[in-house]
Amino acid sequence: MSIKTLELISTTENGVELISYVALPEKATNDSPVPGILVAPEWWGVVDHPKSVAERLAKAGYAAVAMDVYGEGKLTTEASMANMWMEQVLADQDMLMNRCRLILNDFGDQLGVNGDNLGAIGFCFGGKVVLDMARVGMPLKAVATFHGNLAPKQAADDKFNAKVLVAHGGDDSMVSMDAVEDFKKEMDNAGADYSVDVYEGAKHGFTNPHADERAAKNDIDLGYDEKAANDSWDKMLDFMKANLG
Incomplete structure (x- = not known):
């Protein structure tokens, strides 16, 4: 399927430009919008990996946006820099959620995007971001995470309406199985519809083809696992098709 890509610039109240990356099928028009x-x-x-994810989603028939939550299009391959930026936005999670809401609204208003039929997927830190979007009641029908940080900004309650699919690596040393169990309790307490798939032997970052290179460069415990990456991607597409069409 042929696709088109564009930059989506959302400007926050204090003038920060969030430079996100949109990919959507050529066939997506105002007359025939597609789920987002x-x-x-x-x-x-927003490095190559999330951009390629957005493009793969567009080829599967969805409009997709790789969200620039840091602002100004900042990206890095240095773990120390990435950690600093992540901690900066996590220190003000209300600001982070406001940025996500802004991108969600701007994306939903794009030509060819059905803003009433939205899902979200997140990777690692991004897994926390999309789950927190659902936790604060943003209009997401389906949320999937890959090797995600599952810790909540605030515990899910009756505002949590999204269905959830979690893909977790059995050898993930950054997100423990205890954290997964805590997440299950949180979802059960909120009455959420969720499932957790554990991929045995897979490490943190298992979907990212650059994970081994980043692990070596930064001396952190990441690893790409092609089979887990492919299996979890296929399950996510089935999940989105069931919930978004």
């Missing part, structure tokens, strides 16, 4: 999926990247920012 927001993509929250890993802590590296």
Whole structure:
């Protein structure tokens, strides 16, 4: 399927430009809009991986946006820099959620995007971002995370309406199985519809083809796992098709 891509610039109240990356099918028009999926990247920012994810989603028939939550299009391959930026936005999670809401609204208003039929996927830090978007009641029908940080900004309650699919690596040393169990309790307490798939032997970052290179460069425990990446991607597409059409 042929696709088109563009930059989506959202400006915050204090003048920060959020430079997100949109990909959508050529066939998506105002007369025949398609469901939209927001993509929250890993802590590296809107690098090649989330852009390619948005493009893959567009080829699967969805409009997609890789969200620039850091602002000004900042990206890095240095873990220390990524960690600093991530901690800066996590220190003001209301600001982070306001930025996500702004991008969601601007994306939903794009020609060819059905703003009433939205889902979200997130990777690592981005997994936390999309779950928190659902936790604060943003209009997402379906949320999927890959090797996501599952810790809540605030615990899910009756505002949580999204269905959830979690893909977790069995050998993830950054998000423990205890954290997964805590997440399950949180979802159960909120009455949420969720499922958790554990991919045995997969490490943190298992969907990112650059994970091994980043691990070596930064001395952190990441690893690409092609089978887990492909299996979890296919399950996510089935999940989105079931919930967004």
